[in-house]
Amino acid sequence: MSGFAETWLALREPADQRARDPGLMRRALEWVRDAQGTATLVDLGCGAGATLAAFDEASPANAQVCHWRLIDDDPALLGAAMERASGLGAKAEPCRVDLSDVADIPLDGARLVTASALFDLASRDFVAALVDxxxxxxxxxYAVLNYDGSTTFSPAHSLDGIVVAGFNRHQLRPKGLGSGASLGPAAARALAEALQARGYDVMLADSPWQLEGRDRELAIAHIEGVAAAVAELGVLDAAELDDWRKMRIANCADGRATVGHLDLLAIPG
Structure with a gap:
């Protein structure tokens, strides 16, 4: 599983980095710099350290005023993240933690909590417990790249709408972050509402993937994943779904896809 996760994260990282909203990133950096002394940043589901790398790219001097607490339940990914932190000269500590239990997440002393492509996997009760x-x-x-349910392709296929709707339905299946259904495409706005109710100043910004020829491998992996999810639901004839999959893959080199995401920054009031 670790090998698959590392491959997928490496595939998506270039598209993720292009998609992040620069305005919210700047605001997050300002919040970190305003800390008295060293600021502790806690990265939930750190993967191979993409968020740390994004902060370093946006502001290399940031490494001198931050201490990263990298959290993941995958030892291989934690090792990769720590190796990356070392290469960037960032101060970091690894924490192997199962995120499903919010009470176990070490948030003490944190100035900023970060997460990338995480909250669409979470349930409403996970969000409530974390916000508390x-x-x-x-x-x-600072929670970025939350899938928002919107995906468009060019050239179009007659089944695009049905396939995307089926995928969005599949996204609601429980993923282990909290009990019950995952928030899926509703995650960013549900998170924003919960934070606003606790007095936070919440900012949302679009951060869509814009996939084209240079992203062919990622586009293929995305299409295969969407098709596999929809196949589990049985909402389309298998042959029709396979025709859609083959057409989409055949157009990855010359076509385009836009996959909607939302970035969120919430500052205590």
Missing amino acids: RLAKEGTAL
């Missing part, structure tokens, strides 16, 4: 802890700690949240 953030509010008690007075910690800001």
